[in-house]
Amino acid sequence: MNDLWNQIELVSEWLSASAQWHGDDGIPHRLLQHLHYSGLSLLFAALIGLAFGLLVGHTGRGGFLVASLANIARAVPTIGLILLVVTVAGLGVTPVLVALTALAIPPILVNTFEGIRGVDADAKDAAQGMGMTGWGVLWRVEAPMALPLILLGLRTAAIQIVATATIAAYPGLGGLGRYIVDGLARNDYELVIGGTVVVVVLAVVVQLVFALLRRLVVSRGLLGSSRPS
Amino acid sequence: MITFEGVTKRYPDGTVALDDVSLECPTGRITVFVGTSGGGKTTALRTINRMVEPTGGRVLIDGRDVLERKSSELRRGIGYVIQHAGLFPHRTIEDNIATVPYLLRWNRKKARDTAHELMERVGLEPGMAKRYPFQLSGGQQQRVGVARALAADPPIMLMDEPFSAVDPVVRHELQEEFLRLQAELHKTIVFVTHDIDEAIKLGDRIAVFRTGGRLVQVASPEDILARPADDFVAGFIGHDRGIRRLSFIPATDAPLTERSVLAADAPVADARAAGDEWTLVIDADRRPLGWASAEVLPASGTVGDARLAPIGHTFDIEGDSVRAALDAAILSPSGRAVGVDGAGRLVGVADQADLSATITAAVAAEAAEAEAVSAGAAAGAAADGADPKDAGSGDRPAAGADGGGG
Ligand SMILES: Nc1ncnc2c1ncn2[C@@H]1O[C@H](COP(=O)(O)OP(=O)(O)O)[C@@H](O)[C@H]1O
Ligand SMILES: [Mg+2]
Numbered sequence: 275m276n277d278l279w280n281q282i283e284l285v286s287e288w289l290s291a292s293a294q295w296h297g298d299d300g301i302p303h304r305l306l307q308h309l310h311y312s313g314l315s316l317l318f319a320a321l322i323g324l325a326f327g328l329l330v331g332h333t334g335r336g337g338f339l340v341a342s343l344a345n346i347a348r349a350v351p352t353i354g355l356i357l358l359v360v361t362v363a364g365l366g367v368t369p370v371l372v373a374l375t376a377l378a379i380p381p382i383l384v385n386t387f388e389g390i391r392g393v394d395a396d397a398k399d400a401a402q403g404m405g406m407t408g409w410g411v412l413w414r415v416e417a418p419m420a421l422p423l424i425l426l427g428l429r430t431a432a433i434q435i436v437a438t439a440t441i442a443a444y445p446g447l448g449g450l451g452r453y454i455v456d457g458l459a460r461n462d463y464e465l466v467i468g469g470t471v472v473v474v475v476l477a478v479v480v481q482l483v484f485a486l487l488r489r490l491v492v493s494r495g496l497l498g499s500s501r502p503s
Numbered sequence: 504m505i506t507f508e509g510v511t512k513r514y515p516d517g518t519v520a521l522d523d524v525s526l527e528c529p530t531g532r533i534t535v536f537v538g539t540s541g542g543g544k545t546t547a548l549r550t551i552n553r554m555v556e557p558t559g560g561r562v563l564i565d566g567r568d569v570l571e572r573k574s575s576e577l578r579r580g581i582g583y584v585i586q587h588a589g590l591f592p593h594r595t596i597e598d599n600i601a602t603v604p605y606l607l608r609w610n611r612k613k614a615r616d617t618a619h620e621l622m623e624r625v626g627l628e629p630g631m632a633k634r635y636p637f638q639l640s641g642g643q644q645q646r647v648g649v650a651r652a653l654a655a656d657p658p659i660m661l662m663d664e665p666f667s668a669v670d671p672v673v674r675h676e677l678q679e680e681f682l683r684l685q686a687e688l689h690k691t692i693v694f695v696t697h698d699i700d701e702a703i704k705l706g707d708r709i710a711v712f713r714t715g716g717r718l719v720q721v722a723s724p725e726d727i728l729a730r731p732a733d734d735f736v737a738g739f740i741g742h743d744r745g746i747r748r749l750s751f752i753p754a755t756d757a758p759l760t761e762r763s764v765l766a767a768d769a770p771v772a773d774a775r776a777a778g779d780e781w782t783l784v785i786d787a788d789r790r791p792l793g794w795a796s797a798e799v800l801p802a803s804g805t806v807g808d809a810r811l812a813p814i815g816h817t818f819d820i821e822g823d824s825v826r827a828a829l830d831a832a833i834l835s836p837s838g839r840a841v842g843v844d845g846a847g848r849l850v851g852v853a854d855q856a857d858l859s860a861t862i863t864a865a866v867a868a869e870a871a872e873a874e875a876v877s878a879g880a881a882a883g884a885a886a887d888g889a890d891p892k893d894a895g896s897g898d899r900p901a902a903g904a905d906g907g908g909g
Contacts, residue, residue: 396589404579404606405576495636
């Protein structure tokens, strides 16, 4: 108990130290770096995951492939993936982005696919029967109806990315992971815990942002009847 | 008019859903596809808007093959209603209804105004415009489905079991309103149901489908009941078809008399002279006032002075059937039914015995006619050298019965 209290005191001291809020090793700078890698990875993952998820869900072809790929991808350990990419592509931003993107694709792909596939067959039939084209059905009916699951996929991916982007510090790329890596190297646990707390807070903020987004973009007609996730 | 010319549909797995179906669905009328489950009704309906493409034969709308038209454009001109409504849960009721207007790029205001008009037409409260489908009952959702199909005012409506998933009371309501709407709109409607009662109630023409996608008979409801083409149709109609048929013999056929009808100011002596147990008393305008029993006639004065028994139900000589007349007679204190015109004025009185005789005669006449038709059909088939199987199936029996219904 005392221990925990000590920790909290240490962290708050660390957080309130003016050094943490200025310069290249300050929280704002590290946070921006972190958000930069995370945002880019999420963007790439979303482009790929959504495109394939929508396509496969809409056509109903390749569903088994999607599920299998996603399961395999989930089983690959992130650190292993980074090491693999770094070994193949060398140190730098690209391998980190590739690894984070690869990590984030499965939840987006699978949830998008499941969301589209789960759209009420009668609604699709009616949409088509009233003269919507294939694209029309996808954009006006399937995608909006799958939106709760699509957002869930994006949220899961975003949180994973934010937490995992700490590894960008290993190849010397900065971000919030720096505190953890440096702290571990220097046996400075205050630094490790402080960095971890910032990452956790960021994850919580991401969660909140998605909750807000959900209320803004998902139709009330979908939220009212049932509450998926 | 929608024309099926030898339409066959064989699915890739080998299932034959339609087997050489030829049929016409006349403009402005309701054609009902009825039959056992898996009989190909839905498949037949869906060939009209190209949701299914035939593997043989053609479907024509006003003489033009539907396959010649781009499917999305074709469909925007054909209303489409399905069993569970298939509403879009993420859209409000008004936006659901305005689906096709939006596709046709009407401006938003015009589309919404149309949606609101249609809501009123199908009996939905204006307050529901901004609600979502999950907030509506099954019956209300079906109404939205119908309104949505009507939104761009298409000349043709395809309806696949639209009322099958709601409870009987609501179904009855929806059917009544559907008929009322059609009386205003005169759409060319193809309506699929598995319920023969619904078919008889709604159809101007009925097409009976049998498992294997075979069309067994096309005829007016009256003719289907009177002359089922084969045992399958007879079995499908059921054993109570005799009672159902009475609904189609018009009350104008009922033999009406003016026997023992007296004006209220006629002297009691006239009623006594007639010697009937019951006298129908009418006013100067020929409106029936009530029945006077011989027992309650006053000693003197006019028949209007008697304590009159209420008429109960009258029947409308123009609109009602012999069945309604018979019901009225059975419920009447005198055992006689009072026939009135549209303005409620007396036309004549019919008793149960007379009505029964009318029914017997009508049935006998139909039977004779049926015999003549089938003899003619057989002769025609023999002359054509056609496969005798076709004489009793296909739409041949409908030929003599086209004008019926509606
Ligand atoms: N997409 C399909 N693939 C294979 N068979 C089908 C398909 N759709 C319908 N069928 C079959 O075609 C037959 C007719 O079906 P349907 O038209 O739905 O009948 P109904 O509407 O009269 O119940 C049934 O045997 C059904 O199983
Ligand atoms: Mg069906």
